[in-house]
Amino acid sequence: MDSKTLCLGVLSRGEASGYEIKKAFEEGPFSHFHQASFGAIYPSLNALSNEGLVACRAQAQEKRPDKKIYSLTAKGRDAFAAALLSQPDHDRVRSDFLFILFFAQFLPPARVGALIDERIAWYRQSLERMEDCTETNVVPAGAAFVRGMGIAVYRAAAEYLETNRDALVADVAEPEALVAE
Amino acid sequence: MDSKTLCLGVLSRGEASGYEIKKAFEEGPFSHFHQASFGAIYPSLNALSNEGLVACRAQAQEKRPDKKIYSLTAKGRDAFAAALLSQPDHDRVRSDFLFILFFAQFLPPARVGALIDERIAWYRQSLERMEDCTETNVVPAGAAFVRGMGIAVYRAAAEYLETNRDALVADVAEPEALVAE
C-alpha cells in the first residue's frame, strides 16, 4: 500500500490539504496503523494531480503559503475502490519495546519496571482518546469497526502489562533464585 | 533499532548462522514484532565482524557453501547491553488490513467477510503455534513475558473479529437502512 493510495483514502473522507493529511496520520484515525511524512505526502499529491486522480484548489491566505486543498475526482474514487480490492500485505509490526523486553534479564530491574510503566501510561492515554471520541457526525461502519478493534487490542495489552509487570521485575531481580533451585 | 542490534540480540541467545538468524525473524520468536531480510542480515554480520562484536567460525559442508557460525564476543555483549538501555523508538504498525477495513463501505459485503475470516484464521493459527511452544529448555523471563503479551493481544484481536464480524458485514450490505431512518 503506497503513499498515493493512503492519500486517496484520506481524501475519500473529504477534501484536505497536505498538512491536514499529515495530521490524519499523526493524531487522526490512521495514526495507529499507518504513517506518512511530508516527504511522502507532498510528492504523492503532485503525482495524483498529474494523473487526474485528485483536483487541487488553491486557497489564498494572508502571510502564509496558499493552502492547497485537494479533493478526489471521479477517476480518483474509482482508482481508490480498485486499490481496496487488492489483497492486503501482511501486517508489519516493529516494536523496539518488545525486542528490548525480550532481553529483560540483561537490564536493571528498575529499568524494566520503568519501561513497562511508560508503556502502560501510553496505552491508557491512547484508550482515553479513542473512547472519548464521541463523534458528532455519523461514523461509517468500517471506521467504527476499526476503532473498536483498536480499543479491544490496546485494552488487552494494557491489562496484560498491568497484571504481569511486578512478576517480571521480581524475576529479573532474582535471576539466580530459579536456576539455583 | 538497526539490523546490527537485531543480529546481536539473536546471537545473545546462542551462536547462529545468517540463515538461522533470518529464520528467527521469519518463524521464530521475533517474527511478530520485527523483521530482517538476507540483504540486511549478511552485511550487518560482516560489519559486526569488522568491529569485533562477533566472531565467525566457518563450518565446512559438503556440496554446500560453508556455514558461517557467528557468536558474540565480550565486546559484542557489552555493545548489545548498552543498546538495550537506549530509549525505544515508538512502535510502528503498518496494517493494510485495517486501512482497507476502515473503508469497508466501499467494498462488496462478501469481500469484507472474507477479509475478516482470513484474518481470524491467521490469528488462530499464530496462537496455536505460540501456545504449543512447550519449550524443553528454560525460557528467560523476558521471552516468556513477551510471548504472553503476544498471546493476550492476538486473542483479543481474534475475539473482537469473531464477535463483530457479522454486524459489520450486515452494515455494509444495508448502507442506506440507517441513513434513511
Add this chain to the structure above:
DNA sequence: GGTTGCATGTAAATGGTTACATGATTGT
C-alpha cells in the same frame, strides 16, 4: 525569547527489500 502550530516544498541520505547468482538435496 523560545516553542508550537500553520503551511509548502525539495534534496540528500538512509535503510531496507527484491531480485539475481549459484547449486545440491529432499520431498511431492
Add this chain to the structure above:
DNA sequence: ACAATCATGTAACCATTTACATGCAACC
C-alpha cells in the same frame, strides 16, 4: 518434474525519513 530447504552473498532499486529552506502568529 517441480518446489522447497539449505546456504551465502551482491547490487539495483525503492520508499521513506530527515534535514533544510522560509516565515508569520500565537502562546507561555
